[in-house]
Amino acid sequence: MDVRLLLLVSFLSFGAANEVFGSAAAGAQLCKKYPTSTYCDSEVNSCKTCHSTSPALNLYGEDIRVHLGGPVDTASEAAMVSIEAADSDGDGVTNLDELLKKGAPGNAAIKPSAAVDLVYDPFLALKRLKAIYCGQSLTYDLAQKLAATADPKALLHAELTACLASAYxxxxxxxxxxxxxxxxxxxxxxxxxxxxxxxxxDYRLFTYIMSNDRDARDLLAAQYHVDESGKRVEGRQGRGQLPQIFGSRIVIAGGQPLVPERRAGMITTQWFLSFYTMFAPLPRNTASQAYREYLGMDIAKGEGLQPIPNEPRDVDARNVKQPACAVCHSTLDPLSYAFSTYSGIETSVLNILENNSGTYNAGREPWEAQGYLMSKPVKSLLEWADQARNSDPFKQNIARMMFRQAMSRDALPHEQEEFDAMWKSMPADMYSINKLVHRLIDTKAFGGRRP
Amino acid sequence: MKARRRALLLILPVFALLSASCNQRPKWTGFGRSSGAAVPETSSNSIPVASETGDVGSSEPGLDLVWKRYRAFEDGLVTGLALNKATFCQELGKQSCIDKVHLTFLGGNDPFEAGLYERAQTPTSITAVAVDRVVLYACSQRLEMDRVAASAAVVFKYFPLSGTPTSDQLKLQATDLYHRFLARDPEAAEITVIQSLSNKGLAADKLALMMCYSIGTSAENILL
Known part of the structure; x- marks a missing residue:
């Protein structure tokens, strides 16, 4: 295709999508009107009713756009009602039925299904759990043992316990x-x-927290680190390589120089702060990565948009007040303020010698206490992390991560109840990943088959 | 001309074995297998088409499959055929098939050198080629080891590799391979197809290799 034509098409597509792009209010309206619809279980999912991959609209979203009689934030409910009797995705089910009966009005592949009556097959579950959690194939001897046992579930859980303790x-x-x-x-x-x-x-800290029944909230709370022998270590950790400024290699930093009282697990390691913040006064990239990976909300996809009034203020003069930018930055900038007192890469000779990358500096920028996370004010990154790790999106994200790791997909509509039970059980299980996985293998999503 | 006929002779039985292991066998009967209960094969019996971080595509409840990824796939070959994990498959004698050359297509990812932070969600067309190649490596290696070991053979021990196997010997060998790869007994239909090869005049070592390859590359060994 001619490059100019390609550019024109891209520009027009962006313009068209932008008319309804990223409206958190529209998603909220839809979930208020149809609270039991498939994608209203979380902030992340609610976008999927109208968007394939944000900002692209699916067939239902496109129908809404066509029927909008005013701004999307206020007119979308009327548009939804006006197309209730239509069948946007052409799968033979009306939009209203899809929204009320666990279908998806913009995805012909997902229709309300009749009662799903699966049976739990321990043989299937054992094959899967050995592959996923042990990195092994099921052996004939173990299959025979399973066939002979009076309590297949007990055998499954014993095997899983062994897998979760394995080096694999x-x-x-x-x-x-x-x-x-x-x-x-x-x-x-x-x-x-x-x-x-x-x-x-970072890898050592992550695997330490995610194993041995430890509290997964430490992902956003740990003030300790883990050394090469796998032992938990407290305090600042020295660099592994001496600083080097001249020659074929440059060694700017290493170790974990941040003072423990300013740490919040994975989002305050030297790598995380250096790699994502780099030299930015307002670390938007750092905040959005934390939001995406630990709360499951990807702002680039229009997920988790919760605009704060009078934002963005454009504190670093990046021209983000213009409407097309403000859609996201009214959430992203307040999300980032708490990170602004943590340095990224520090390249002056003195900072290299003192290993100051990824450290706390109260005077770095003045915005630290002006932040918001999920519409609530946060005065520091520690508050940010505390609020995040105790939120439902954190639990949902952890459960989703483990579900995807096992099944290579998200929960299907008929599995939603089992999935919800998984993440809701996390507080009772003291946020243990092992216990979460034990619950997962008991689901019919994992071990169910047709009778 | 001779070479073409030899290739044809090799290909035809492989197709026969593949069709036995892929088409005639009931899917996922699990514990209900002995009762003859079988799940009808449908076009939706597949891994859902979706991005791992995106929307869920079509998949009927209870009919989606889980990809047995690189490490479990490797373990099935190494344990099943009693091979040395470090050396059983090296491309050009240098690079590990599993951890390096075919890693991505077997469901893994290399974040450090390749910068791949996510694994593929579903197998690709190249996955089939990679699986074929790795299984063939493994089977060939075991075959040569057992040929040298002769009476002390570990896997291919039910008939002399230089002779012509009987129908019963083929059944014993096939049953053992089903145990080793698929952790189950073979179905009667599968055995029938395999036994029918006994009167085709094929060399024993070729038959052994074909059985190993066909059972090891069956969909059941790759999709759980």
Missing amino acids: WKDEALARLADKKIQPLAAVGYNGNVVIADFRW
């Missing part, structure tokens, strides 16, 4: 779960050409 689970499977959160880059990590931080600390 702790050193490999959990590490792969951390990849997207840490986003390591060998060239700028330990032993890289330009060392900005050592992400091995």
Whole structure:
């Protein structure tokens, strides 16, 4: 395609999508009107009723757009009502029936299903759990043992317990779960050409917290770290490599220099702060990564938008007040203020020698106490993290992460009840990932098959 | 011409075995298998088409499958065929098939060197090729080890690899391979197809390799 034509199409598409893009109010209106509809279980999911991948609209979202009689924030409910009898995705079910009976009005592949009557198959569950949590194939001997036992569930859970204590689970499977959160880059990590931080600390902390029945809230709370031997260590941790400013390699930082009382787990490691903040006065990238990976809300996809009045103020003069930017920045900027007193990469000779990347500096920027998370004010990053780790989105995100790790997909509408029970059980289970996984393998989503 | 005929002779029984393991076998009968209960095969018997972080595509309840990814796949071959994990599959004799060369297509990801922070959600067309190649590596290696071991053979021990196997010997070998790869007994239909190969005049070692390859690459060994 001609490049100019491509640009024109892209521009027009963006313009069209932008008319209804990112309206948190529209999603809220839909979930208020149809509270039991498939995607109204969480902030993250509610977008999916109208969007395929935000900002792109699905067929139902497109129908809403066509029938809007005014601004999306105020007119969307009327548009929804006006197309209740229509069948936007053409799957033979009206939009209203889809919204009331666990279908999806913009996705022809998801229709209200008749009562799903699956049976739990321990053989299937055992095959899956051995592969997913042990990295092993089921053996004939174990299959025979399962067939002979009077209590298959007990055998499944015993096997799972062994898997979750295995080196495969702790050193490999959990590490792969951390990849997207840490986003390591060998060239700028330990032993890289330009060392900005050592992400091995991040992997160790993540796998430590996610294993052995530890409290998963430590992902956003830990003031400790974990050394190479796997032992929990307190206090500041020295760098593994001496600073180097001249020559073929540059070593800017290493270790964990942040004072423990300013730490909040994975979002205050030297790697996290250096890699995501870099040199930004207002660390929007850092905040959005924390929001995406630990609360499951991706602002780039229009998820978790909760605009704060009078924001964005454009505190760092980035011209984000214009409407197309403000849609997201009215949430993102207040989300970022609490990170602004934590440094990113510090490159002056003195800072390199003192290992100051990823440390706290109250005078760095003046916005720290002006932040908001999920519409509530937060005065510091510690408050931010405390509010985050005790929220429903945190629990949902952890449960979703473990569900996806097992099934390579999200819960289907008929599995939603089981999924909700999983994340709601986390406080009673003291936020143990092991206990969560034990609950997961008991679900029909995991071990169910047709009779 | 001779080579083409030999290739044809090899390909035809492989198709026969593949169709036995993929089409005639009931799907996911689990504990109900002995009672003959079978889940009808449908076009929706598949992994849902969706992004791991995105929307859920089509999948009928109870019919979606889970991909047995690289490590469990590797373990099935290494344990099942009693191979050395470190050396059983090296591309060009240098790079690990599982951890390096075919990692992505077998369901893994390399965040450090390749910068891949997420694994693929579903197998790709290349996955089938990678699975074929790795299983063939494993089966060939076991076959050569057992040929050398002769009477002390570990897997291919039910008939001499230089002779012509009988129908009963084929059944014993196939049953053992089903145990090793799929953790279950073979169905009668599967055995019938395998036994029918006994009068085709095929060399024993070729038959052994074909059985190993066909059962090891069956969908049941890759999708759980």
